[in-house]
Amino acid sequence: MRWDRLFEDLQDQFASEWEAERAALDTEAERLRLTRLPLRARLAALAHPAGPEIAVEVGEDVVRGRLTAVGEDWAGLAGDAVGILRLDAVRAVTLEHADLLRSARAEPARPATLAERMGFGFVLRDLARRRVGVVVHGIGGGALSGTIDRAAADHLDLAVHDAGSPRRAGEVTGFRVIPFTAVTWVRMDAGP
Known part of the structure; x- marks a missing residue:
């Protein structure tokens, strides 16, 4: 009778230790998974x-x-x-x-x-093609309104004009070449 009880106690102790070890392994596996999560x-x-x-x-x-x-x-x-945020x-x-x-x-x-494979430049090229008015917000907190004329590999050309006004030669007050790394987010212009 005492032997049966001893073996039951050992079996319970082994089961508890096994569960604790399995829980520790699961926790470590979750930590490892999170280290790879962007x-x-x-x-x-x-x-x-x-x-x-x-x-x-x-x-x-x-x-x-x-x-x-x-x-x-x-x-x-x-x-x-409505805007596009640069993740970095x-x-x-x-x-x-x-x-x-x-x-x-x-x-x-x-x-x-397809959307997950598109880069920031691809989206800006679409805005340029559609001639959408935008406000480009920069790293230092400044913002420029206008229309994107071109979006190249790592920069955009912005025709600067008042927010809400269409891109017309008489409305454009200047042109800026802006590297993507200087842009934090681009807001689509709501228009007038």
Whole structure:
């Protein structure tokens, strides 16, 4: 009778130690997974039109809204303003705790969508093609309004004019060549 009890105690002790070791391994595996999780993936987990409201500190600005798309090096945000944020200019993202945890969950592997493969320059070239008025916000907190004439590999040409006015020769007050690295985010002009 005592032997049975001894073996039961040993078996229970072994089971407890096994569970503790397995929990430690699971915790370490989760830590390792998180070390490989880029900001882009966390934002992509939150990107959909009915997604959560977030606040993004980008350069000197705080932009509020919902993430609509996440590309290779940019994120689209719709809220008070519609804009394109450069991911490497993001300083912080403020969101609810549940959304924070949801963004850190493991996502099943899937092929990248077309939007996820598009770079910042690709999106700016589309705005140039559409002749959309924009406000380009810079690293130092300044902003220039105008129309993107061209977006090259690592910079854009901006025809500077008043926000809300169309790009007409008489309205253009100057031209700027702006490196992408000097841009924090680009807001689409709401127009008049």
